[in-house]
Amino acid sequence: MxxxxxxxxxxxxxxxxxxxxxxxxxxxxxxxxxxxxxxxxxxxxxxxxxxxxxxxxxxxxxxxxxxxxxxxxxxxxxxxxxxxxxxxxxxxxxxxxxxxxxxxxxxxxxxxxxxxxGEPRSPEQRQYAMLDAGVRAQIAALSGARKWSAAAVLWKRHAGGDLKAALAAVQRLAVRAG
Structure with missing residues (x-):
């Protein structure tokens, strides 16, 4: 055929x-x-x-x-x-x-x-893209498991900022990815 x-x-x-x-x-x-x-x-x-x-x-x-x-x-x-x-x-x-x-x-x-x-990157998406691939994978896994605090601590350690901003960033990234 x-x-x-x-x-x-x-x-x-x-x-x-x-x-x-x-x-x-x-x-x-x-x-x-x-x-x-x-x-x-x-x-x-x-x-x-x-x-x-x-x-x-x-x-x-x-x-x-x-x-x-x-x-x-x-x-x-x-x-x-x-x-x-x-x-x-x-x-x-x-x-x-x-x-x-x-x-x-x-x-x-x-x-x-x-x-x-076609939309531009958000500040969080840009910061996330600049992180090491291993760190991105860890943040994604933690966010996927809804372990927001651990993901925020990891974000803060590698991207900087305060913990409240880090928590907001990982949660916004998870919403956009979902």
Missing amino acids: STPAPEAAALLHELLLRGLWSTVIDEAAPDALPRHGGAVARLLAAGVDPHDLVDVIREAQVDTIYNVAQLIDWPDEHLAPDDACEVRLAASLAGAAPQPLSELHSCLMARDPSGRA
Whole structure:
């Protein structure tokens, strides 16, 4: 029994979604920032926190890929209202009829690899990401077991702040993860 050929429009849709998200900076790799050069290098040399810069770059990139997805969905959106032109993207595999591409922008944010639907990191998420992987795993395990006090003590030890703020941070992280 042969596997059915993928629908061209579904395949193109998937490739575009993956491709758009692949262009967004990896929040876990602020050490890769210097390769961008130019203004990024100058900002880093001026003492800008690399994590702040990653957040700014990511937010701009997410806005950009959303706008690109909308442009792909409606390439004729910016035409004058009296223009009688309607353009839509379609895809076909060799020898098959073209199929219309389903909207990209409507499902783009749901495909955010961070799981935040395009939203920026909260201060707690940023601090958590900066912790050692082993410490993150311990905090996650303690929070998952609802051992809030132990998770807060561990957070305070590694991220700083007072115990009340640490408790609030681990509880907010658990809500966002849940």
